[in-house]
Amino acid sequence: MKILVCLKQTFDTEAKITLDSNGKIESKGVSMIMNPYDEFAVEEALRIKEKGEGEVTVVSVGGQQTQDALRQALAMGADKAVLVDPGAGEMDEYSTATVLAKAIGGMEYDIILGGFRAVDDGSAQVVGRVAELLNIPVVNVITKLEIEGGNALATREVEGGSEVIEVALPAAFTAQKGLNEPRYPSMKGIMKAKKKPMDKKTLADVGLDESQIAAKVKALSFSLPEARQ
Amino acid sequence: MAKGIWVFAEQREGQVKKVSFELLSEGRKVADQLGEELCAVLVGKNVSGLTEAISAYGPDKIYVVDNDALENYTTDGYTNAVSDLVKKYEPSALLLGCTVTGRDLSAQVAQRLETGLMTDCTGMEVADGQLVFTRPIYAGKTIVKAACPEARPTMATIRPNTFAAVENAKQAEVISVESGAGDIRQVIKDIIRQVSERPELTEADIIVSGGRGMKGPENFKLLEDLADVVGAAVGASRAAVDAGWVSHSFQVGQTGKTVSPVLYIACGISGAIQHLAGMSSAKCIVAINKDEEANIFKVADYGIVGDLFEVVPILTEELKKVMA
Ligand SMILES: Cc1cc2nc3c(=O)[nH]c(=O)nc-3n(C[C@H](O)[C@H](O)[C@H](O)COP(=O)(O)OP(=O)(O)OC[C@H]3O[C@@H](n4cnc5c(N)ncnc54)[C@H](O)[C@@H]3O)c2cc1C
Ligand SMILES: Cc1cc2nc3c(=O)[nH]c(=O)nc-3n(C[C@H](O)[C@H](O)[C@H](O)COP(=O)(O)OP(=O)(O)OC[C@H]3O[C@@H](n4cnc5c(N)ncnc54)[C@H](O)[C@@H]3O)c2cc1C
Numbered sequence: 001m002k003i004l005v006c007l008k009q010t011f012d013t014e015a016k017i018t019l020d021s022n023g024k025i026e027s028k029g030v031s032m033i034m035n036p037y038d039e040f041a042v043e044e045a046l047r048i049k050e051k052g053e054g055e056v057t058v059v060s061v062g063g064q065q066t067q068d069a070l071r072q073a074l075a076m077g078a079d080k081a082v083l084v085d086p087g088a089g090e091m092d093e094y095s096t097a098t099v100l101a102k103a104i105g106g107m108e109y110d111i112i113l114g115g116f117r118a119v120d121d122g123s124a125q126v127v128g129r130v131a132e133l134l135n136i137p138v139v140n141v142i143t144k145l146e147i148e149g150g151n152a153l154a155t156r157e158v159e160g161g162s163e164v165i166e167v168a169l170p171a172a173f174t175a176q177k178g179l180n181e182p183r184y185p186s187m188k189g190i191m192k193a194k195k196k197p198m199d200k201k202t203l204a205d206v207g208l209d210e211s212q213i214a215a216k217v218k219a220l221s222f223s224l225p226e227a228r229q
Numbered sequence: 230m231a232k233g234i235w236v237f238a239e240q241r242e243g244q245v246k247k248v249s250f251e252l253l254s255e256g257r258k259v260a261d262q263l264g265e266e267l268c269a270v271l272v273g274k275n276v277s278g279l280t281e282a283i284s285a286y287g288p289d290k291i292y293v294v295d296n297d298a299l300e301n302y303t304t305d306g307y308t309n310a311v312s313d314l315v316k317k318y319e320p321s322a323l324l325l326g327c328t329v330t331g332r333d334l335s336a337q338v339a340q341r342l343e344t345g346l347m348t349d350c351t352g353m354e355v356a357d358g359q360l361v362f363t364r365p366i367y368a369g370k371t372i373v374k375a376a377c378p379e380a381r382p383t384m385a386t387i388r389p390n391t392f393a394a395v396e397n398a399k400q401a402e403v404i405s406v407e408s409g410a411g412d413i414r415q416v417i418k419d420i421i422r423q424v425s426e427r428p429e430l431t432e433a434d435i436i437v438s439g440g441r442g443m444k445g446p447e448n449f450k451l452l453e454d455l456a457d458v459v460g461a462a463v464g465a466s467r468a469a470v471d472a473g474w475v476s477h478s479f480q481v482g483q484t485g486k487t488v489s490p491v492l493y494i495a496c497g498i499s500g501a502i503q504h505l506a507g508m509s510s511a512k513c514i515v516a517i518n519k520d521e522e523a524n525i526f527k528v529a530d531y532g533i534v535g536d537l538f539e540v541v542p543i544l545t546e547e548l549k550k551v552m553a
Contacts, residue, residue, distance in 0.1 A: 011367060013368060013483055013502065013503050013506075014502065015367075016370075017367050017370040017371050019371075025367070025371060036484050037484070092345060093336075093345075093346065094339075094340070094343070094344075094345060097340065119368065119483050119484065120366065120367050120368075121366055121367075122348075122349065122366060123346070123347075123348045123349070124332050124336070124348055124349070125332075125335070125336035125339065125340075125346055125348060128304075128333070128336030128337055128340065129336055129337075129339070129340040131337075132308075132336075132337050132340035132341055133340060137304070137305065137414035137415055138304060138337070139304070139415060140304070140329075140332070140333050141329065141333075143477075153418065157329070157478060158329050158330075159241075159328065159329055159429045159431065159432070160422060160423055160425065160429050161420065161421045161422040161423045162420075162421045163417055163419065163420050163421070164417070164418040164419040164420075164421070165415045165416065165417060165418065166415075166416040166418050167414055167415055167416070168414065171414075177477050177480065177484055177485065178476075178477040178478070215345070216343075216344055216345030216377055216379070216380040217345035217346070217347055217375050217376070217377050218375060218376060218377070218378055219373050219374070219375045220361060220373075220374045220375060220376060221373070221374045222371055222372070222373050223371070223372045223373075223374075224370070224371060224372070225365070225369060225370070225371070225372055225509075227527075
């Protein structure tokens with residue numbers, strides 16, 4: 001079983017947000033974490049692997065410091081990491097999904113896992129877009145996943161209850177809280193992670209140029225919310 | 230040229246969601262400003278009876294796709310139906326409620342049509358001839374205004390309770406469209422309903438939420454009693470969820486539900502930033518906490534410093550009288 005996890009490095013949930021002189025969000029000096037929903041995704045991937053044969057690869061689109069989040073996943077037990085640095089152009093969810101799908105398209109996979117949303121930009125759409133691009137089915141906001149042969153049975157949260165959905169693999173799933181309790185990396189895991197492969201790629205390496213990932217959505221202005229009266 | 234503001238009229242088991250009426254009401258305004266027509270899109274099985282209810286909120290046209298295979302929502306079935314419809318009529322905008330279904334469907338449709346999607350928006354306006362959406366990001370610590378200048382349709386999902394649903398009856402033209410559901414790869418094996426008389430958390434007008442200050446699962450009964458008097462949903466902080474007092478589906482916050490009720494009553498919740506992320510867009514916040522320094526009082530419109538075990542029952546009794 002080849003399992004891929006889409007992993008985003010996000011702002012720490014405690015981070016104070018300030019705007020820089022251009023009115024954009026200042027990311028300097030902010031501590032970064034693995035998106036909490038992606039921890040569920042990594043954990044689920046590891047559990048599937050531990051039930052039988054398998055390999056877990058974590059994939060991220062981001063700058064060089066994203067390696068920290070990828071290393072954390074390797075320390076939890078993932079086997080290898082792929083990082084695609086998209087450069088400095090403006091990105092939206094379409095851009096991110098396009099890069100991810102291109103990177104993943106060249107790999108083998110049975111299962112793609114991700115978070116249902118990132119806690120910072122929080123658009124809850126990247127994994128769904130990736131599935132659409134790869135032409136595989138997606139099941140969102142899952143709280144349970146069972147793999148049987150070439151099929152998956154996923155329980156997803158809907159308003160007022162839940163649904164159990166069956167899909168044939170390969171398929172993509174997004175994690176909701178409740179799926180599992182993510183493990184902490186052990187000391188041994190952290191040591192081992194240092195030697196695990198980290199494949200760093202550029203846009204050109206995955207066969208894309210900046211014009212192909214031009215953002216569809218443009219930010220017009222950022223502001224800090226007014227204090228409530 | 231692409232024309233028409235479309236609203237996805239979300240229905241579940243023969244009921245149109247309130248958020249769809251909210252979007253039609255606000256959609257009417259922006260459609261008039263842009264000089265475009267307002268259309269509703271209704272997808273399901275035996276749903277044509279719902280067009281009357283939809284008409285009451287002012288669309289010029291209602292496109293109906295009625296198909297046995299679309300009885301229950303499936304990602305593929307609805308994505309196929311809605312994408313085909315959009316390709317055929319080329320609207321300039323497609324708006325959906327930010328519900329479980331709206332979120333699921335919008336991402337797939339946006340990618341199939343290779344367009345931009347702004348999710349979980351709390352505002353919409355027309356500026357320089359285009360639709361501009363407001364989104365709280367970074368746990369509500371930043372507000373971004375964004376638009377999709379070129380790709381069409383402009384897509385957005387809007388948080389329930391953002392706009393008022395205002396009746397504005399019109400004789401809408403109903404257009405039935407023959408459309409297949411296509412290949413559906415998600416097979417529904419089971420639908421499990423939680424039997425609850427209370428409204429769904431993300432759609433409720435009023436929410437009564439409890440935190441670590443509730444001290445134990447049995448005490449949530451106090452909140453349920455209060456909730457039932459005013460027709461509210463019950464929510465919780467992560468501390469209450471992690472303690473195992475209530476299920477994770479009740480959690481409000483950055484790693485829980487985002488809610489935007491008219492009234493949010495926080496009981497024994499300190500007001501951590503991750504909790505505020507999920508509820509600070511509530512119109513009115515009432516906090517009950519015995520610690521007058523608690524952070525929740527910084528965002529509360531009304532604060533009651535006191536023991537919730539005394540205050541909540543009094544509130545319940547008083548509201549019973551008011552509601553009677
Ligand atoms: C108005 C606006 C302007 C922006 N401008 C820029 C910009 O100029 N430059 C820029 O770089 N970013 C920019 N961003 C951020 C960028 O659009 C998002 O970070 C990116 O599209 C991911 O979307 P999301 O965080 O909403 O992910 P979601 O869809 O909420 O994430 C869901 C899941 O998708 C997967 N995922 C998401 N992102 C990644 C990733 N990068 N790698 C691997 N997996 C991932 C994870 O599994 C995650 O749990 C902007 C965002 C906004 C709202
Ligand atoms: C990555 C991450 C994500 C998170 N996501 C979320 C999230 O989605 N949602 C969320 O809620 N939290 C989230 N948290 C946790 C958050 O940081 C807080 O720990 C949590 O919200 C605290 O819950 P609480 O207010 O119930 O508990 P506490 O902070 O312990 O507050 C309890 C309050 O109850 C009051 N109290 C006690 N007894 C009484 C009484 N008898 N009468 C009246 N008042 C009383 C106390 O004065 C206190 O203010 C997240 C944290 C992290 C790190």
